[in-house]
């Protein structure tokens with residue numbers, strides 16, 4: 001690099017450093033949770049780390065876990081059991097137990113409307129968990145039921161969607177009598 | 181000699197000007213510079229310039245809303261790649277999937293990433309909803325944004341569901357047959373709704389095209405617009421912050 005250019009950069013850096021010192025906050029940071037801080041770069045850096053971690057995780061999973069691809073679709077051959085994607089298995093489970101109008105239409109509609117109305121139904125102004133025991137217990141119950149139904153649908157429903165202890169019988173899936 | 185030195189100097193200052201035109205404020209060494217950077221940068225401006233330390237503790241949001249959005253971006257990028265090779269017709273779809281898996285460079289990896297990111301997004305959105313509930317963050321003045329969120333959850337599920345049909349294998353068509361069968365139980369509208377979704381009485385070519393169009397254009401567009409509103413409201417309502 002030319003010496004003139006180097007000198008110029010050094011001079012500019014000195015000016016910059018002096019300006020920085022003049023602009024530096026006079027108070028010492030208090031580090032308390034209530035302190036107002038500038039979101040860039042600390043906050044943005046945290047987000048960046050989270051995004052990188054997620055990317056690494058996804059690439060690793062995708063290297064070792066193959067997405068399923070069965071035989072070509074054949075409208076003439078119905079696999080038994082036929083299952084919805086896992087996030088709809090809770091609904092399928094309800095359908096296998098209750099009348100379709102109730103399980104397939106009334107119940108999901110009710111849950112969606114109820115969810116949107118939650119902020120208006122919950123009259124308790126507090127946000128502290130210790131003062132919202134009822135809300136948290138009800139929500140916890142909802143979560144447990146949903147997760148349980150999905151797990152049952154995924155692992156414990158075999159042929160004809162009949163209850164099947166997966167580890168006793170395996171999960172025999174047949175296509176019109178023959179194994180798939 | 182002098183001429184060369186002059187030329188080098190000139191090139192150096194052009195380079196400085198180029199870098200300076202992109203990064204206008206240098207390193208964020210003081211709060212003032214950092215604030216100016218955030219305010220004038222397109223990518224950063226969706227963030228508040230100042231936040232309370234308690235708001236950005238990862239133990240509060242667990243990054244779940246942000247991760248949901250990030251997964252949406254990952255799905256858009258990997259999805260574009262898949263679209264180069266995929267034709268939504270029952271004569272091509274399945275073979276295209278096999279080519280992606282075995283022939284196309286990085287096809288298998290990108291397909292896997294698209295698939296697992298989709299599952300992950302259903303989970304992160306769900307957990308984000310749980311975080312918002314458990315911290316009571318839906319309370320006044322954020323009632324509306326909770327509603328927007330609920331619709332976003334539904335869009336996320338529908339995106340996953342429409343994508344499920346596209347590989348056109350035995351898993352796809354029967355899962356979608358079971359899923360769309362649920363619709364027909366609605367009184368009066370049921371059978372029509374199902375017909376509208378399938379473009380016929382059974383899952384076929386018309387269904388594949390409908391699901392494809394909704395999967396790659398309709399639902400992502402609605403979802404993106406709702407996300408814009410969602411983020412806008414997070415800013416305007418003020419982030420709920422620590423308990």
Ligand code: HEM
Nearest residue numbers: 241245246248249305309317325326329330332333419420
């Ligand atoms: C595609 C799906 C979604 C995306 C990308 C998304 C994204 C975000 C982001 C980035 C935030 C900022 C704070 C944080 O990261 O936690 C946020 C806040 C919020 N989200 Fe979502 N969200 C989604 C779905 C939902 C759902 C399903 C709900 C609830 C039913 C919801 C309700 C809210 C509320 C009420 C806030 C404000 C929270 C506060 O101020 O503490 N969002 N969302």
